[in-house]
Amino acid sequence: MHKIIKIEGMTCGHCAQRVETLLNQMENVSARVYLEQNAADVDVGAQVSDETLRAVVENAGFQVTSIE
Template identity: 85%
Template sequence: MHRIMKIEGMTCGHCAQRVESLLNKMENVSAKVYLEENAADVDAGAGVSDEALRAVVENAGFQVTSIG
């Protein structure tokens, strides 16, 4: 399932790379993070919940403002 995550708190390329790396470490997830848009383009398997995606990003210190 394709999702767009809006993420607050990323201030540099390193932040975006960290979020992208953490999301891609999840099973059945492929993500690309765009710093300029404060967003992640995420393809996740049916078993991956929005709550799980949110938890990974927020545990890294960033805020997810929407998933759609």
């Protein structure tokens, strides 16, 4: 399943890399984070909930504005 996570608070490449690394450490998740778009392009297994994705990003110190 493909999702786009809109993220606020990333100000540099290090921020984007941190979010990407944390998402990719999750089981059944493949993510690419784009600083310029303030978004993560994510492929997830059906068992991965939006709430889990949101928690990983927000626990890293960033705000999720939407998951589509």
